[in-house]
Amino acid sequence: VLTPEEREVGVILADIGGGTTDIAVFKDGSIYHTSIIPVAGYQVTSDISIGLGLPFEVAEAMKRKYGNVYPDVLTKSQESTLTVEDGHSVSYRELCEIIKARMEELLRLILLEMPDSNYASLAPAGLVLTGGTSNLTGLEALARQTIRIQTRIGEPMGVYGITDILHDPAHSTGVGLLLWGTRHQGKPAWEAKKRNGIFDGFMTLLKKFFGV
Known part of the structure; x- marks a missing residue:
């Protein structure tokens, strides 16, 4: 997920899982700081379920299939599109607005967990997001806009010969x-x-x- 260069100069790694977001700050090639935030994919799904009056399983399916954190750039046709899952229909824009709000909160919480507010010095390589919830469309751009630091989505490295x-x-x-x-x-x-x-x-x- 991280390159040797990132671990050496300083980088923040946030693994957004189901129930928690696990944070590790690497500096000089070693782990410098760790933290856990009790906000992750489960909370996003819960917000969708409550906000749109959907069963949790349906909310989870819609998040995975249609999740987008940039409702401001939706086209007119997308704004009027109703996503359908298991007989339930919702506004695409409303779905995206709910997801965006929770992810903005999570991104700010990640920075609050840092031991030093001078992020440029602490982590010159920026923020690397990984985990299932990092697959949300537009998350990389939202992070750059919300917390103003370089961000990328991290994928497993050094895996060859398999799917x-x-x-x-x-x-x-x-x-x-x-x-x-x-x-x-x-x-x-x-x-x-x-x-x-x-x-x-x-x-x-x-x-x-x-x-x-």
């Missing part, structure tokens, strides 16, 4: 664990901590799932 679906930001954590385990296999204890049975089992499941 392109693994380059989806939603799989960043799983792919990262798989690569870590593969690179540390057979190394002595002083170089890499010995994995316990739970981790070994998890690695086995990952390898079977990814076919490696």
Whole structure:
């Protein structure tokens, strides 16, 4: 997800998962600061469900299929379009407005978790967003507009010979664990901590799932 250069000069990594957003600041090649925010994809779906009066499952499906954080640039035809899922119809603009509001909040919360308000010095490489919720259309541009720092969407790196679906930001954590385990296999204890049975089992499941 991160390049060696980003980790060295300073970068903020935010993994937007289902229930939490996990934050890590890298500086001089090492982790400098970590934090967890209890706001992520679940809260976005909950907002849609409550705001539009939809069952949670339908709200989740609409978020995944139509999620866009830039309703201001919708065309006239898009504004009048009703998205339909499982017999439910809503305004595309209303759906996008709800998503945008929650994501703007999350982006500001990420900066509030930083140990230093001088973001240009702390993280010259900016912000890297990953995790399933980072797939929302327009999120990269919204982040640049909302918090005024360089932002990109992070995808798993160093994965070859397997399906392109693994380059989806939603799989960043799983792919990262798989690569870590593969690179540390057979190394002595002083170089890499010995994995316990739970981790070994998890690695086995990952390898079977990814076919490696």
